[in-house]
Amino acid sequence: MGGGGNRRRVIISRLAADLALLAGVFLGPWWLVLAAAVVFMFLCDSFVEGLFAALFLDLLYGAPGVFLGFPFVITATAAVIFIMIFPLKRSLIFYSRREGVL
Numbered sequence: 001m002g003g004g005g006n007r008r009r010v011i012i013s014r015l016a017a018d019l020a021l022l023a024g025v026f027l028g029p030w031w032l033v034l035a036a037a038v039v040f041m042f043l044c045d046s047f048v049e050g051l052f053a054a055l056f057l058d059l060l061y062g063a064p065g066v067f068l069g070f071p072f073v074i075t076a077t078a079a080v081i082f083i084m085i086f087p088l089k090r091s092l093i094f095y096s097r098r099e100g101v102l
Helices: 004-027 030-043 049-061 073-091
Strands: none
Touching (some): 004 030, 030 049
């Protein structure tokens, strides 16, 4: 009976975060969904679901060719933030490398 309870808590927390992002895509403004995805990317290890939420936002509400003919501006922004968060996590003193925060 090792760390099974902790793993279950992590899965439930990530599922709740996924459902919150999905609800935010339909009910909230794009900037609030992107901000929530960034927070979840920081709290979770490899929160790829944030990239999917950004892609879903672009597919549903994105204007074609908004930025120099590139239609996936929110997805590109989320991808850049996703990549930048990994070195940021390692360099922060108050971010401890805990397994399974979310």
